[in-house]
Amino acid sequence: MAIADEKRMAIQQRIEAVSALPVYRDRKLALLTDLYQLTMMYGHYHSGDWDKQVVFDLFYRTNPCNNGYVISAGLEQVVWYLYNLQFSSEDITYLQSLNMFSEEFLEKLRQFRFSGTLYAVQEGSLVFPNEPILRFEGSVFELQLIESAVLSFINHQSLIATKAQRIVDAARTDRRNPTAPVIEMGLRRAQNADASIFGARAAYIGGCVGTSNVMAGQSFSIPVVGTQGHSWIQSFPSELEAFRAYASAFPNHVALLVDTYDVVKSGIPNAIAVAAELKAEGKKLESIRIDSGDLAYLSKKAREMLDEAGLTDVGIIASSDLDEHTIRELILQGAEITSWGVGTNLITSYDCPALGAVYKMTAQQEDGHLKPTIKVSENPAKVTNPGKKRVIRLYNKGYASADLIVLDDEQLDRSEPLELFDPIHTYKRKTLYQYEVEEMLKPIFVDGELVYELPSLKEIRRHVANCMSHFPSEILRPVNPHIYHVDLSESLWDLKQKLLHQWRPQAQQG
Incomplete structure (x- = not known):
């Protein structure tokens, strides 16, 4: 040729x-x-x-x-x-x-x-x-x-790309928000470093919009996404101070994790307070993230509280062992979630871990x-x-x-x-x-x-x-x-x- x-x-x-x-x-x-x-x-x-x-x-x-x-x-x-x-x-x-x-x-x-x-x-x-x-x-x-190496490359990435597409397809069943993005967040749960990096690549092929994996971002120009972990919140005297410190560090990309202590009684009220402070400075709160608890109930309660505070454009990110089945169920229950962070069940294809x-x-x-x-x-x-x-x-x-x-x-x-x-x-x-x-x-x-x-x-x-x-x-x-x-x-x-x-x-x- x-x-x-x-x-x-x-x-x-x-x-x-x-x-x-x-x-x-x-x-x-x-x-x-x-x-x-x-x-x-x-x-x-x-x-x-x-x-x-x-x-x-x-x-x-x-x-x-x-x-x-x-x-x-x-x-x-x-x-x-x-x-x-x-x-x-x-x-x-x-x-x-x-x-x-x-x-x-x-x-x-x-x-x-x-x-x-x-x-x-x-x-x-x-x-x-x-x-x-x-x-x-x-x-x-x-x-x-070449047999073994080639099989490992194709088996792994094809499996994860397919799993990612199933999860993305589930997120699109929300008629109120059919373009809700899915973010791959599985680095710490992948079987090894290569699985996390090439898994992030495959997940992007399958429809995820970004990854938390910085090396995957560097290697493949995948958009990287991240907020903070619970340890950040715990390292400050109060949740409100932790939120303020993060907003000060990243005033143009403020996303706050609200489930370290109590989502309804503490996390969301403190996020609303920081949103008001940001607004006074000409900035805005982009989103909150909920990583535990009853995601359907908590997301609906969060939406209600944010809307009452005039924060109708603040997104709600959900994580916590999600997969395509859980996402569909949450949508059927009317969960007010605008984007999904999926880790373990995506990066490992947990329910079907091999293509064969x-x-x-x-x-x-x-x-x-x-x-x-x-x-x-x-x-x-x-x-x-x-x-x-x-x-x-x-x-x-x-x-x-x-x-x-x-x-x-x-x-x-x-x-x-x-x-x-x-x-x-x-x-x-x-x-x-x-x-x-x-x-x-x-x-x-x-x-x-x-x-x-x-x-x-x-x-x-x-x-x-x-x-x-x-x-x-x-x-x-x-x-x-x-x-x-x-x-x-x-x-x-x-x-x-x-x-x-x-x-x-x-x-x-x-």
């Missing part, structure tokens, strides 16, 4: 800018892999077939949180990883200390650079079970190495040709779709109708009606007569060359919104969503059945 010099320069400048971000800069992740990846690499090297060409698909099998879709995220981290992937002298020294690998193999690792091809779904796209999100082509030597994407070989070189391969299991859900494939999204009247997985060399004849069928219950069929086509897998690397210009985080957010606008509400609803169909082309389905049939005699002989 030839690209113009101007385009190549833009791609190079963008990846170098990404690599210079604080969260990426000077990081070496060659050993971010499971040992069995290295042992398989060594086994192929020892057997002499290390340069055998293979194809791997990355996909997931089940939507998280009983959702109807996943927001694909983490591609930027994958691209950065592959672009910079190499073994340092310290890495080689450590591998030598394991006394498992030959010096010839370690020398091969010293020279390692990613030289494969990657096609991927654009970050921020809606994706569905069993369809390739990323498709890798290259030598078995290099594609074995997998990385499976679907084709390998035999006798000089790339031949499809299949993984068979007693669990039908774990039987893979063989071959080198593309994913096509089919649109009818502007709305996505289905995704179709096809073999790479298949072409649709759009002058003819297209019959789709369920890959399991094949009697379930429908015919599309007029449809538009979108190729979902875009070229990212071709023979080791980066050919894709990474979008900005804001562009990814806009892509999410655009994608969602093309799906009917039945697919997007958070509870019992309509199942979006991912079908196989007839050629792919036939190939799968053929390989399954060929496999059965081998199993019986074995």
Whole structure:
């Protein structure tokens, strides 16, 4: 795939800018892999077939949180990883200390650079079970190495982006305030620093407007948001003095935490007093935050008291172990909340802590040709779709109708009606007569060359919104969503059945 010099320069400048971000800069992740990846690499090297060409698909099998879709995220981290992937002298020294690998193999690792091809779904796209999100082509030597790291990047960020969107969607059900912002506030509850930083990035992709995580803000230009903690209030002789000191320090951004002692009897009256003092100085109280107690009752009482004091434009921020279910319940109870701070349940995806994407070989070189391969299991859900494939999204009247997985060399004849069928219950069929086509897998690397210009985080957010606008509400609803169909082309389905049939005699002989 030839690209113009101007385009190549833009791609190079963008990846170098990404690599210079604080969260990426000077990081070496060659050993971010499971040992069995290295042992398989060594086994192929020892057997002499290390340069055998293979194809791997990355996909997931089940939507998280009983959702109807996943927001694909983490591609930027994958691209950065592959672009910079190499073994340092310290890495080689450590591998030598394991006394498992030959010096010839370690020398091969010293020279390692990613030289494969990657096609991927654009970050921020809606994706569905069993369809390739990323498709890798290259030598078995290099594609074995990258499996664990790539899965960790895509699994984590896609999970958090999807969870964030569910929470943002819940906040939008408040008809009185349908644009109520959601702020990610989970740094202290994330499993580790990387999870907090990249989780904040994913949450921003999923629709959060900001984060409390300053390093995420620095790394990804996400707006940072924060007020004060209870320790600030406790460190002063009185709550009123604490409020005054904070307002003096930040007169243009005054948000006060009112639940350290008593929201109704102390916190709100003191906030109102400080608001009056600010008004006399030509300033204003922006918001109050409630972090405990009955948020529905307290927010309604706070709104009443603030309005009576003429502070109708003062916002009410709610936090305290919120998730999409609690937010919906609070809105149904008439809670007077204008923005939501969500921590633990978002940054950990607490009720569904793993996406479970997998990385499976679907084709390998035999006798000089790339031949499809299949993984068979007693669990039908774990039987893979063989071959080198593309994913096509089919649109009818502007709305996505289905995704179709096809073999790479298949072409649709759009002058003819297209019959789709369920890959399991094949009697379930429908015919599309007029449809538009979108190729979902875009070229990212071709023979080791980066050919894709990474979008900005804001562009990814806009892509999410655009994608969602093309799906009917039945697919997007958070509870019992309509199942979006991912079908196989007839050629792919036939190939799968053929390989399954060929496999059965081998199993019986074995």
